[in-house]
Amino acid sequence: SGKWARTVTILKELEDTFGTPIGKLKQIADAMMVEMHAGLASEGGSKLKMLISFVDNLPTGDEKGLFYALDLGGTNFRVLRVLLGGKEGRVVKQESKEVSIPQDLMTGTSQELFDFIATALAEFVATEGEGLHVSSGRQRELGFTFSFPVRQTSIASGNLIKWTKGFSIEDAVEKDVVGELTKAMERMGLDMRVSALVNDTIGTLAGGRYHNQDVIAAVILGTGTNAAYVERANAIPKWQGLLPKSGEMVINMEWGNFRSSHLPLTEYDHALDAESKNPGEQIFEKVISGMYLGEIVRRVLYRMAEEAAFFGDTIPPKLNIPYILRTPEMSAMHHDMSSDLKVVGNKLKDILEITNTSLKMRKVIVEVCDIVATRGARLSAAGIVGILKKLGRDTVRDGDTQKSVIALDGGLFEHYKKFSGCMESTLKELLGEEVAENVVVELSNDGSGIGASLLAASHSQYL
Numbered sequence: 001s002g003k004w005a006r007t008v009t010i011l012k013e014l015e016d017t018f019g020t021p022i023g024k025l026k027q028i029a030d031a032m033m034v035e036m037h038a039g040l041a042s043e044g045g046s047k048l049k050m051l052i053s054f055v056d057n058l059p060t061g062d063e064k065g066l067f068y069a070l071d072l073g074g075t076n077f078r079v080l081r082v083l084l085g086g087k088e089g090r091v092v093k094q095e096s097k098e099v100s101i102p103q104d105l106m107t108g109t110s111q112e113l114f115d116f117i118a119t120a121l122a123e124f125v126a127t128e129g130e131g132l133h134v135s136s137g138r139q140r141e142l143g144f145t146f147s148f149p150v151r152q153t154s155i156a157s158g159n160l161i162k163w164t165k166g167f168s169i170e171d172a173v174e175k176d177v178v179g180e181l182t183k184a185m186e187r188m189g190l191d192m193r194v195s196a197l198v199n200d201t202i203g204t205l206a207g208g209r210y211h212n213q214d215v216i217a218a219v220i221l222g223t224g225t226n227a228a229y230v231e232r233a234n235a236i237p238k239w240q241g242l243l244p245k246s247g248e249m250v251i252n253m254e255w256g257n258f259r260s261s262h263l264p265l266t267e268y269d270h271a272l273d274a275e276s277k278n279p280g281e282q283i284f285e286k287v288i289s290g291m292y293l294g295e296i297v298r299r300v301l302y303r304m305a306e307e308a309a310f311f312g313d314t315i316p317p318k319l320n321i322p323y324i325l326r327t328p329e330m331s332a333m334h335h336d337m338s339s340d341l342k343v344v345g346n347k348l349k350d351i352l353e354i355t356n357t358s359l360k361m362r363k364v365i366v367e368v369c370d371i372v373a374t375r376g377a378r379l380s381a382a383g384i385v386g387i388l389k390k391l392g393r394d395t396v397r398d399g400d401t402q403k404s405v406i407a408l409d410g411g412l413f414e415h416y417k418k419f420s421g422c423m424e425s426t427l428k429e430l431l432g433e434e435v436a437e438n439v440v441v442e443l444s445n446d447g448s449g450i451g452a453s454l455l456a457a458s459h460s461q462y463l
């Protein structure tokens with residue numbers, strides 16, 4: 001029928017407009033490298049903030065003692081207690097608790113949010129068991145992983161630049177987030193000092209390096225996306241301070257805010273962005289990360305319902321609700337291996353209240369998931385190649401066997417296998433076989449929590 005022909009036409013258009021041919025990816029990798037240079041050259045020199053983390057030494061393995069970590073940056077926050085045993089003992093013991101953040105706190109006041117966090121932290125501290133106490137007379141120390149853009153003023157202080165990922169707490173912007181947390185802990189009567197403020201990328205880099213000395217960069221693919229890497233301190237023109245002894249400085253790229261005229265942005269992306277809490281910002285994040293992939297699929301399906309009567313004569317009302325289709329559900333549909341695409345059918349019924357879908361329709365929906373996920377995965381790979389280029393690690397010199405390991409973390413990368421698989425194969429495609437042999441992507445499952453505790457240890461007031 002004419003309706004079906006229209007559906008096929010829309011699918012063809014999608015394949016075209018979401019397309020990421022290798023030439024385009026190379027342009028994007030180049031653009032990423034160029035923006036990295038610009039962001040390092042001067043403050044505000046690029047959409048890439050290239051934030052200086054004040055981490056100039058990554059973990060060595062000698063870290064010892066009991067440390068806490070707090071990870072705030074998405075829908076959940078986690079508290080951790082880690083007993084570090086130095087080179088011999090490594091991570092002797094680790095305990096954690098995850099708490100989901102009530103929706104209203106994500107858009108309330110700074111005090112409400114930090115009081116909620118400090119309360120959960122105090123409750124967790126109260127469960128310290130045998131052998132898991134700090135030495136007497138010592139203050140507990142915390143590595144605070146705060147995964148929003150922060151302009152650091154030292155290793156343990158920094159002002160929030162802006163919120164991302166659906167958070168919007170106006171009175172916290174420009175404030176020192178360590179000060180906010182410290183005040184809340186004082187209100188709760190919790191005696192704890194924040195000794196390191198890091199981003200999840202920095203935490204993942206630190207945790208990754210602790211396990212593997214060849215880790216040079218970390219990438220987060222979760223609710224949002226970001227990357228950090230180890231830069232030569234003398235390659236950071238905007239750095240006014242003394243050159244660190246190590247000669248190195250970890251840079252938090254805030255790559256979610258990358259944009260380039262080469263990015264294959266579609267009408268769906270423009271509409272999603274315009275209706276988001278942060279229009280015009282985090283464009284790379286909005287085409288790649290877990291918060292948005294399902295929403296892009298929903299927008300495409302809405303368009304198919306509207307223009308091709310894909311679901312029948314009326315548009316299913318639920319399909320009009322922003323963010324109703326979450327990325328884990330999209331992923332479940334995309335991975336449906338059953339011959340009748342049962343999972344797709346059930347998801348459509350349960351989430352969108354769409355019943356009686358034919359196999360032919362379900363196949364189209366899987367195809368839409370594939371188109372949207374593939375673009376995100378291939379663009380992520382291009383971003384990583386941009387970093388490798390910046391470091392001169394995208395080529396092999398004679399006999400060079402130096403490994404470049406990228407630590408990856410985040411629920412999207414961990415659970416969305418078609419996404420991570422596509423990202424890794426695209427990386428090989430972009431680098432070529434020879435170089436790809438020396439580039440390793442390593443899942444650093446919760447490296448960020450351990451990493452923050454390691455950095456708390458290496459910046460302890462008792463050293």
Ligand code: ADP
Binds near residue numbers: 411
């Ligand atoms: P955060 O990024 O919020 O710190 P995570 O790293 O755990 O937290 O990532 C959670 C995100 O990962 C979710 O918002 C979701 O987008 C994505 N995700 C989680 N599970 C899956 C899944 N099974 N398939 C695809 N994406 C998933």
Ligand code: MG
Binds near residue numbers: 073074147200222410
């Ligand atoms: Mg996280």
